Amino acid sequence: AQSVTQLDSQVPVFEEAPVELRCNYSSSVSVYLFWYVQYPNQGLQLLLKYLSGSTLVKGINGFEAEFNKSQTSFHLRKPSVHISDTAEYFCAVSGGSWGKLQFGAGTQVVVTP
Amino acid sequence: GAVVSQHPSRVICKSGTSVKIECRSLDFQATTMFWYRQFPKQSLMLMATSNEGSKATYEQGVEKDKFLINHASLTLSTLTVTSAHPEDSSFYICSARDKGGPNTEAFFGQGTRLTVV
Numbered sequence: 381a382q383s384v385t386q387l388d389s390q391v392p393v394f395e396e397a398p399v400e401l402r403c404n405y406s407s408s409v410s411v412y413l414f415w416y417v418q419y420p421n422q423g424l425q426l427l428l429k430y431l432s433g434s435t436l437v438k439g440i441n442g443f444e445a446e447f448n449k450s451q452t453s454f455h456l457r458k459p460s461v462h463i464s465d466t467a468e469y470f471c472a473v474s475g476g477s478w479g480k481l482q483f484g485a486g487t488q489v490v491v492t493p
Numbered sequence: 494g495a496v497v498s499q500h501p502s503r504v505i506c507k508s509g510t511s512v513k514i515e516c517r518s519l520d521f522q523a524t525t526m527f528w529y530r531q532f533p534k535q536s537l538m539l540m541a542t543s544n545e546g547s548k549a550t551y552e553q554g555v556e557k558d559k560f561l562i563n564h565a566s567l568t569l570s571t572l573t574v575t576s577a578h579p580e581d582s583s584f585y586i587c588s589a590r591d592k593g594g595p596n597t598e599a600f601f602g603q604g605t606r607l608t609v610v
Contacts, residue, residue: 416601423499423586423601424537470536480527481599483536 382407382473386484393461393491401456401487403471413454414472414481415445424470430454441465466491495521497589499602506577506609514572514605516587522567523589527599528560531584543570567592577609 387402405411412431416424428439435447445456454471468488472481496519506512516526525544529537541557543549543564551557559581561573570589574581584606590599 421502421584421604421606423497423603424588425601426598429598480539480542481537482539485536486534488534 382409382411382475382482384471384473384482384484386471386487388487389485390488390490393489395463395491395493396460398457398459399461399465399489401469401471401489403454403456403484405452405454405471405473407452407473407475409475412474413445413447414474415439415443415454415456416470416472416483417441418468418470418486420467427456427469461489461491463491463493465489495519495589495591495600497523497587497600497602499587499605501605502603503606504608506607508578508609509576511573511575512577512607514574514585514587514607516570516572516589516602518568518589518600521589522592523570524567524592525590525599526564526570527588527590528562528570528572529586529588531586531604533584537586540572574607577607579609582607582609 383406385404393399414429415427428437430437430447438444443458468486470486471484498517500515528540531537540555541549541551543562549562564570586604587602588599591597
């Protein structure tokens, strides 16, 4: 079984400042890792994913994440946020199926001018 | 990416009635569809997995007689909340995976906000 922990429920950040969202996972098998973004009353959009290979993954909208197997982490970063990045961000893990995902509790990012 | 259309986006129903939510894959064939439930300010919880032409597999704790799932074609899955009660009020989200197999990406619908009054 897999589980995901997102350590921050809410992260306030000023526009053009960097942001890091933390995600730790636990699993007894190899996993796929994902970050999704959800805007209010909408579904989820995939930001990026780690399947294998390079541990630094680049996604859409300037986001990137680094897979760290020894620390079982997959933290998401963006060097300079925009107001439009205000949303809920979910880290997710799967044990080999891209469809059946275990989600973290989510981190609300609030970007202010 | 591929498009998954979920309808309706919002629905209000009276307690005791049933509500049907549709999830369609618009430009691909979805062998597998997933239904999630999301409470306010909480994460998504997987309710069930449905494969085209077969019975859905429900997660532990999800009442299969209350949440009826039908996946009759490769482009359509429906979730029917039967005899709805206020505690069923939630945000329901479907996702669909291409028939390419278990290592293919799943795409999400826009969600349905159900309010039972």
